[in-house]
Amino acid sequence: MDRQYDIIVIGAGNGGLSAAASACCRGFRTLLIEQHNLPGGFATSFRRGRFEFEPALHELCDVGEPGAREEVGALIDSYGAKVDWVKLPEAYRLIITGEGEEPIDAVMPFGKQAYIDRMEEYVPGSRESMEKFFYLADCIMAANAAVAAAGGKADPKVMMREHPDFLKCANYPTAVVLRRLKMPLKAQKILSAYWCYMGVNMEDLEFGFYASLVHKYIVNAAYIPRFRSHELSVAMDKTIREHGGTILYNTLATRILMEEGAPVGVETTHGTFYARHIIPDISPNAVFGDMMDGGRDLPEAHIRAVNARKIGGRGYCVYVGLNRTAEELGVREYSYFISELSDTVKEQELAGTFREHPMQATICLSNAIPDCSPPGTCIMSFTTFFMKDIWSGVTEREYTAKKREVAEKLIRDFEKATGTSILPYIEEIEIASPATLARYAMVPQGAMYAYSCGEGDGLMARLQMLDEDQRVKNIRFASGYGPRLYGYSSTYMGGDMAVKLTMKDMKEENYEKV
């Protein structure tokens, strides 16, 4: 087979699919290799009995309606991928349950005005601070657009003149800004619900990032593909092939071949393939650790920089197919956030333990896609994450019971918080722990959230250090470990960005296409 390519993309997760499509559409000879037997990475699906489960996606922001696409929807359209997007019914329902906590049970809608109005109903007197919040979010969106238009390198003078409010708030922790806005505490708690999508508490997560995240979800609403994430991944596979790309499944990259400090090819379980530009959609740990001898030929500063990164939330999810409808069960919403505590700092700390009441982000897929399972049934999934590598201490023999113990806690907590009964109706159940993510996606420690974007490693700092963060010439990361962070929309944008950066690398060395 063809062994010579312009670009080799390692890993067909969201970032890799996006990078491969972006590269093909620009006319580069592109090889996409994936160790599993299908595309998507986390963006996949699996079947048990009468049910097909969504493993990962809760809601994809930045899609938009046909004809009025937002950034990610437009990018996917531009690749030529056809996806049947389903708009989600509401933003989320947040339930805070712990003793000594002010109880919260808030169902929040999409739409800026509707969201502010609903917040005012739950928290009288919150309106002004909420309006200010969305004003700042708008400022941040505008500034982000300006920075992007300037190719990531905005002139500080222009920024000070045109986007002063961005500069005044974006780099502070979210909680600091919300307090400064004099937002009532309860409103702060309700607004903070999305923190668990990043796994970084509100005293740490930068406001510029969080405000734009909320803006994207609330103002533009969120979507999922009708036939689970696998539909999106299969559509991307199709368009990559149609644009001349080559995809190899069941093919594991084992080594990066180097010459004079730059890659020249990739050894795989199906032979060696050659390219001078590599886009990994996997972790730097895997690239430098597994494929470059632990990074021993890298400069010391680069080894330190990789080892200093903090692995983010390790994923855990229990999937159930129930033999009752959502209506019969009294499960009314699509998206739930349920936790014992409203203090995200404490939550993040406790997420590093096998605690009694893990926080959960829970989905009832049937409330977005009523016919996602046979009549008389419904599908739910309960997700939590672990902020420390505690699953590394679990033995083979303990493993199944440990998985089940967490599953039972999550489902019982959901039942208690919502006054429903779920356990008696389980017809199919599957549990994915960090070890499951490690198995299928080969991620270090079973990480769902790549490198945490907290503790100084946020989006804005990463974007300003794009070139410094390139540890090896002509290698640009498309994964959630890269500059654009984790999550579906981020990795889709990250894949495209990795190609743009690769084109910059090519220009610098007057690269000619093969």
Add this chain to the structure above:
Amino acid sequence: MKKFNFHVKPIGLLDMLHFKKMVPRRRAILQSGSLDPITAVYGVNRLAQSLHPKQQKAVVSAIIPRRDANTYVLRADKLAYFRAGQYVSVKLKIGGAVTARPYTLAASPARALEGEYEITVKKAQDGFVSDYILKNWKVGTEVTLSGPEGPFSYEPLRDEKEVVGLAGGSGITPFMAMAYAILDGIEDFRLTLLYGSRTKADILYADELERICAATDKVKVIHVLSEEKAEGFEHGFIDAELIQKYAPENYTLFICGPRAMHDFLARELPGLDLDEKHIRREFVPAPASPTYFGSYAGDASKVFTLKLRFLGEERQIPLRADEPILTAIERAGIAAPSRCRSGECGWCRSRLIGGDVFVPDSMDGRRLADAGAGYIHPCSSWALSDLELEIFPE
């Protein structure tokens, strides 16, 4: 809303300073890392590897002869732990063909941790693979296995405390693993096993079952003989009446046996008033011919041509209409991925580029988006025309 005066710090310029500190701060953090070799393999990655190895090698260490069957004890320094009821796919090279078959792990999961598995291979009608194994595997034969696979296991969050197992012939094997797991304290449920054999002499694991029942009151076995009447044994087939006779009040049914047994039970089970939740079925391999399925409208006597693409290569091979597509690929000596060979697991997922196939509803384990985009599972698909197919060898 209109602009408002916003400051976190009293003087706006400090914000710019705060902004500028971002990069030096991160730079300092990044230089605080260690000089240890970079790694992506942590404890949980090793746990995943040991629970789910891509491939395992073992050696036949003992053979227990049974009627028309052998139990093979497989040994290695280390074998993956499993859930009672799971199988391994055994990889084989027979003449010019490469193939694989799923065999249930029949011993206690506890023995896997000591490096020991057991599988039982029964002589099958038209049994290309079983004949080969029974004739050729000796003590010392090296075998290649997949990791443990399959969802046919007890799950307390889903299943009742009481399980009624229906086993036919070599379908006893997952229940052996479950019974041993109960005995070893690995699983906690009560198992009432209705085990169908032709005659007393055909019963597999008769002594072992007796020993287990003597050692624990959580496992009970009722032998059902179809071709022999004997005292202390039920006679006939396992039907609704027999199940009701032995079943406790609330129970989950686990079924493992030949296709004929499943077909018979499909007519019996409606009489039991059990919902889908309470019926667990082990996968049933493809039948000898697609004409078995009422919905088949092809001509099973035809031989088509399969244009096969893999790893940039292209081969043309003959494709019999009466065999699953996977069989044609394997006969040509091309190693296609497979595990369950029943349409369910999806390991053989392949891209159909051209041509028509027959996929019976009862064996269609494809993902929704795959079915819409032309992907098939060749283990459970039959050709209706010449085909062009891309497979993804492991």
